[in-house]
Amino acid sequence: MRLQRLTDSDTNPLRNMARALFLVIFLFSISTVSHNAAAREENDSHRDTVRGFSYDYTPEELAFIRTNPEIKISNEFDWPPFDFVADGKPAGFGIELMDLLAEKSGLTFTYINGYTWDELTRMFFDGELDVLHSLSITPERQKKALFSAPYYHSKHVLIHRSDTQDLHTLDDLDGKIIAMPRGWSTIEFFEVHYPQVHIIEVESSRQALEYVDQGKVAATVEQEGIAQYLITKFGFTDLTLSKWLENEELQKTSSMHFAVLKTNPILFSILDKALSNITLAEMRDLKEKWFSRAGRRIGADDVGLTPEERGWLTGKKLLTYCAPVERMPYSALNGAQPTGISADLMEIFSEHLDVKMVPVPVDSFSESIALVENGTCDLIPMVSKTRERQRYLDFTTAHSGYNVALIAREDTPFIQGISGLTGLRTGIVPHTNVFEKVISHFPKLNYRTVDTVEDCLEQVSTGRLDVAILSLPVASYYIRKKGMTNLKVAGHTNIEEDLRLAVLKGNTTLHSILSKAVRSVSLQEMEAIENKWVTLQEEPPVNYTLIWQIGGGSAAILVLVMLWNRKLARLNREIARANRKLKDNTKELEHISITDSLTSLYNRRYVEKAFELELRRTVRHRHDLAVLLIDIDFFKAINDTFGHQVGDGVLRTFANLLKTSIRTTDVLGRWGGEEFIIVCPEINIDNAVHMAKGLCRKVEQTPFDTAGTQTASFGVTAYKKGDDIHSMISRADNALYQAKTNGRNRVESVV
Missing domain, CATH: 1.20.5 (Single alpha-helices involved in coiled-coils or other helix-helix interfaces)
Structure with a gap:
C-alpha cells in the first residue's frame, strides 16, 4: 500500500x-x-615533494616548475670552499645551498663545470646558464641581473709572503703589483678607488696565490675563509694573511648572492621564495660544515672530472697526441721516445688524468690536422689559436706562453721592440706561428725569410743578418745545440706565442676534460719545464732617462773616460779572470757539498734528495723502485787490526766496486761509516734481490790489498703504495739486520 x-x-x-x-x-x-578537490590534490601532490613548503607559488610559477625540467647552474672549477669540483662532483658551500634551493622549490638543477669564473660569467650573461651563484653585486651586473638577498659575508684580507713586512692595509699596495682572478668585482673596486695598484689578471684564486708564493706579485686580496682553505690545501707555507681590510666599499664585494637574468623573473621569484624558506638551523649547519677548521680541508686535489667524463676516459683507456718528429724544443722523437716541452706536458697530464698518453709521429701541422680528423690522434698538444683554425678545432686555455724575442750578437745594444729594427737586417722563419703573429701585428715590417731556425741563427751569428725574430724557447734550444755563444736576447716584441691543447671541433667531452687538466697544472710544474728548456742570456734595456740626465756633463767626463779607458780595459780583463775563477770555485764547492770526501760517492744529504725525487716519479708513473742498504761485514775488525788508513782503502775499493757494477740510472751513495745505499729506479723486488746477490758475490771475489778478502751484507726492499723514503729505508734496514743475524755475507729482503 x-x-x-x-x-x-x-x-x-x-x-x-x-x-x-x-x-x-x-x-x-x-x-x-x-x-576543486582534484585541483587541490594536484597542488598538494607538488607541495608534498617540497619539504617545509610554507609559501605559495603563483599559477605561473607552478607552470614554470612543471615545464622546465632542468635549470643550469654555474659550478666553478676551483674556488673552495664556496664552489669547486671534488672527485668529479660539484662541491662547496654554494653548491649545497643550491641543492637546498632545488629541494625546497621542486626544481631540478644541472651543474655546468669545467670553466673559469670569467667564462662562467660570460656564459650567464649570454643566456647559456640560468643561475650564477656565490657572487657579489656590482652596478654593471645589476643592469642585467636580479640578485637575491645575501646569504654569506666574509671579510677580505691581504695575502702576501711571510718575508714581506710592509703590507698591512690597502694603502700599502700603492705602486705595487697584485694578482686577481679575471672577472672578479674586486678588480672594479681597485680600478675606481686604488688606480695606482697594478693588477695582473689570472685564472683562479689558486693561481693568484701561486703568483704571490713565487714572488711574481706582491700580494692578492681574498676572502679570509677561502684564503685559509687554499693555503692549507696546496701547502703555501710561505704565505700569511693580514688583518681584516676595513674598507666599506671593498667589503660590499664580500657579500654572496645568486643571480638570475632580468629576462627570467619567474625563476628568480621561485628561488627567492625558496631562499626565504631556508631555516636558520639549515644555514648554520651549512656554514659550520664549510667554514669551520675541518670544513676548510674538504675536497681532494682533484682535476674535477665528472663521473661521465671519468667513465669516458676509462672507456678510451689511452689518449693519442700528435708528436712532431722535429720541432724542438717543443717536440721530437728520440727513437720511439718523445722528448721536449710537449712530452713533459703530456707526462703531467697523464698523471693528473690517470690515463696513458701515446705519441703519434707527424712531420707537419697539416698532417696533425688530418690525423685528428680521421681519429688517429685525439689531440694536438702545442698549437696557437687562430681564427682560421677555430673553424675546425676547439682550444683549451693557454697552458704555455712564450715571448717572441729579438736575437742578435752579444755586442748588439738593447733593441726597443719591433720599432727598433729600422735599418737592421732582420730574418724570420715563414710558415710558423711566430711568422703569422708578427706579420699580422706589423704588416709593414721589412724582413727576410729564412727556411729554418738553424740557418736564421747561423746568419745572425756570422753577421749576414743583424737580428732574428724567434720564439724564445726555440732560439734558446738551437743556440745551445749549435754552441752559438755569441748570441743573446737583444729585445722583445711584446708578442706572445700562446700554446694550447686542441681537439677536433665538436668533441665536447674531450675538450672539457683537457680544459680541466690544463687548469690543474701548477705554476711550479710549468716553471720546472720552462727552466729545463728555456734559458738564454738577455740584454737589459737601456735607461734613456738616465742617459739624458748625464748628457749635460758628458763632454767633460768624456775626456776622463778616454784617459781611463785603457786602465779600465785592463781591470775588466782581470775581473773576467776573477769571475771565471769564482765560477770554477763555485762548481767545486757545489761538488764538495754533495760528495763524500773519502769515497767520492754522493753523500747522504744528496742521496736523500735524489731518493725523494725518484719516489715522486715512481708514484706519478706507477713504476717500480727498489733500495739496497749494504754494510761491510766486520769492518771494525779491519780498523782494529790494520789501522784506519787500511780501513779507508777498503772503503774506497768497495765504493769503486759498487760504482762500476751498477746502472747509470741508479743512485749510489755512502750512507754512513761502512754503510752504503743504492736507489734503483724502475726495478722490482725480484730483480733488486738478483742484483744484490750478484754484488754480494763480486765483493767476496774482490781482493782488498792488505785487508784481504771481504764480504758484505745486503738489505733489500721495494716501493709499495703509501711509502715515503723513511718507510722504505726502515724496511731495508730491517732486512739488513736480518742478513747480519742470519750469518752475514748474504742478501735478505723485506716487502
Whole structure:
C-alpha cells in the first residue's frame, strides 16, 4: 500500500519538476567539489615533494616548475670552499645551498663545470646558464641581473709572503703589483678607488696565490675563509694573511648572492621564495660544515672530472697526441721516445688524468690536422689559436706562453721592440706561428725569410743578418745545440706565442676534460719545464732617462773616460779572470757539498734528495723502485787490526766496486761509516734481490790489498703504495739486520 501511495503521488507534475531541479543542483555541486578537490590534490601532490613548503607559488610559477625540467647552474672549477669540483662532483658551500634551493622549490638543477669564473660569467650573461651563484653585486651586473638577498659575508684580507713586512692595509699596495682572478668585482673596486695598484689578471684564486708564493706579485686580496682553505690545501707555507681590510666599499664585494637574468623573473621569484624558506638551523649547519677548521680541508686535489667524463676516459683507456718528429724544443722523437716541452706536458697530464698518453709521429701541422680528423690522434698538444683554425678545432686555455724575442750578437745594444729594427737586417722563419703573429701585428715590417731556425741563427751569428725574430724557447734550444755563444736576447716584441691543447671541433667531452687538466697544472710544474728548456742570456734595456740626465756633463767626463779607458780595459780583463775563477770555485764547492770526501760517492744529504725525487716519479708513473742498504761485514775488525788508513782503502775499493757494477740510472751513495745505499729506479723486488746477490758475490771475489778478502751484507726492499723514503729505508734496514743475524755475507729482503 505504501508503494502504491508513492507511485500515485509521483503523478503530480509540480512535484516532479522540483525533484528534477533539486537533482540537477545536487549533481552539479558534487561535480564542483570533486573538481576543486582534484585541483587541490594536484597542488598538494607538488607541495608534498617540497619539504617545509610554507609559501605559495603563483599559477605561473607552478607552470614554470612543471615545464622546465632542468635549470643550469654555474659550478666553478676551483674556488673552495664556496664552489669547486671534488672527485668529479660539484662541491662547496654554494653548491649545497643550491641543492637546498632545488629541494625546497621542486626544481631540478644541472651543474655546468669545467670553466673559469670569467667564462662562467660570460656564459650567464649570454643566456647559456640560468643561475650564477656565490657572487657579489656590482652596478654593471645589476643592469642585467636580479640578485637575491645575501646569504654569506666574509671579510677580505691581504695575502702576501711571510718575508714581506710592509703590507698591512690597502694603502700599502700603492705602486705595487697584485694578482686577481679575471672577472672578479674586486678588480672594479681597485680600478675606481686604488688606480695606482697594478693588477695582473689570472685564472683562479689558486693561481693568484701561486703568483704571490713565487714572488711574481706582491700580494692578492681574498676572502679570509677561502684564503685559509687554499693555503692549507696546496701547502703555501710561505704565505700569511693580514688583518681584516676595513674598507666599506671593498667589503660590499664580500657579500654572496645568486643571480638570475632580468629576462627570467619567474625563476628568480621561485628561488627567492625558496631562499626565504631556508631555516636558520639549515644555514648554520651549512656554514659550520664549510667554514669551520675541518670544513676548510674538504675536497681532494682533484682535476674535477665528472663521473661521465671519468667513465669516458676509462672507456678510451689511452689518449693519442700528435708528436712532431722535429720541432724542438717543443717536440721530437728520440727513437720511439718523445722528448721536449710537449712530452713533459703530456707526462703531467697523464698523471693528473690517470690515463696513458701515446705519441703519434707527424712531420707537419697539416698532417696533425688530418690525423685528428680521421681519429688517429685525439689531440694536438702545442698549437696557437687562430681564427682560421677555430673553424675546425676547439682550444683549451693557454697552458704555455712564450715571448717572441729579438736575437742578435752579444755586442748588439738593447733593441726597443719591433720599432727598433729600422735599418737592421732582420730574418724570420715563414710558415710558423711566430711568422703569422708578427706579420699580422706589423704588416709593414721589412724582413727576410729564412727556411729554418738553424740557418736564421747561423746568419745572425756570422753577421749576414743583424737580428732574428724567434720564439724564445726555440732560439734558446738551437743556440745551445749549435754552441752559438755569441748570441743573446737583444729585445722583445711584446708578442706572445700562446700554446694550447686542441681537439677536433665538436668533441665536447674531450675538450672539457683537457680544459680541466690544463687548469690543474701548477705554476711550479710549468716553471720546472720552462727552466729545463728555456734559458738564454738577455740584454737589459737601456735607461734613456738616465742617459739624458748625464748628457749635460758628458763632454767633460768624456775626456776622463778616454784617459781611463785603457786602465779600465785592463781591470775588466782581470775581473773576467776573477769571475771565471769564482765560477770554477763555485762548481767545486757545489761538488764538495754533495760528495763524500773519502769515497767520492754522493753523500747522504744528496742521496736523500735524489731518493725523494725518484719516489715522486715512481708514484706519478706507477713504476717500480727498489733500495739496497749494504754494510761491510766486520769492518771494525779491519780498523782494529790494520789501522784506519787500511780501513779507508777498503772503503774506497768497495765504493769503486759498487760504482762500476751498477746502472747509470741508479743512485749510489755512502750512507754512513761502512754503510752504503743504492736507489734503483724502475726495478722490482725480484730483480733488486738478483742484483744484490750478484754484488754480494763480486765483493767476496774482490781482493782488498792488505785487508784481504771481504764480504758484505745486503738489505733489500721495494716501493709499495703509501711509502715515503723513511718507510722504505726502515724496511731495508730491517732486512739488513736480518742478513747480519742470519750469518752475514748474504742478501735478505723485506716487502
